[in-house]
């Protein structure tokens with residue numbers, strides 16, 4: 001067995017280690033932000049009472065809990081045992097399961113609805129995860145995902161990326177993984193979902209705001225509660241990190257509101273699609 005202090009050798013291992021240790025910080029910094037996308041995502045896939053819903057990358061179970069509130073029969077899945085423990089602690093009445101998005105532990109056609117909230121950018125093989133989501137949906141089922149817009153729109157990421165490019169190194173020497181913003185591109189996102197077999201893909205933008213008491217609190221938050229962005233910051237030399245921090249705080253202040261509070265635009269894309277299967281031998285009416 002590898003000692004815990006050796007560097008992770010695969011992207012999955014890198015992500016898994018991070019999610020095992022970041023649960024509380026994720027809730028503190030991202031909980032109120034990703035919560036702004038829960039109802040838009042559930043509305044996009046029309047979750048209603050009685051639906052069998054799978055929430056992949058459930059994290060602390062926010063989306064699962066909201067779907068259960070609508071009367072759906074929900075299962076939340078995450079590859080982090082720490083996240084699953086937290087989801088159970090917060091929502092004891094819901095079923096949560098440890099498992100990988102790329103190898104779902106469910107038979108074909110088990111669910112009416114499958115959703116992935118801000119998970120797709122963390123998977124080592126997102127196309128495989130989309131095919132798995134397609135497999136476990138019944139024919140006629142609905143699929144939805146949410147993902148950050150690119151750094152041009154999601155100010156929190158844009159500010160940090162620009163500061164790192166200006167004052168530091170963009171190479172965090174991580175195990176290779178898929179591009180962070182691949183699914184932030186509407187065409188690419190739609191193409192990937194359709195390539196997994198889905199039809200009638202629709203993508204909309206959901207406006208969201210990330211709130212902090214100060215610019216310093218934003219830097220502390222993004223350095224502590226993210227995975228790849230945190231690794232990028234931690235990979236900088238102390239001198240460069242100090243410059244990056246100063247630049248980030250300066251840029252963040254442009255988003256100050258009354259009382260010095262920070263409000264950063266962090267819109268998300270909400271994609272939805274159908275699993276429409278033509279039965280063998282069926283004749284489509286024209």
Ligand SMILES: C[S@@+](CC[C@H](N)C(=O)[O-])C[C@H]1O[C@@H](n2cnc3c(N)ncnc32)[C@H](O)[C@@H]1O
Pocket residue numbers: 015019030034035056057058059060061062063077078079080083099100101102116117118119122123124
């Ligand atoms: C950004 S959080 C999203 C949590 C929640 N859905 C939300 O909207 O706030 C991403 C979650 O994906 C999980 N995750 C990452 N890679 C995964 C994988 N390969 N299989 C299952 N879960 C994964 C992480 O453990 C983490 O809980």
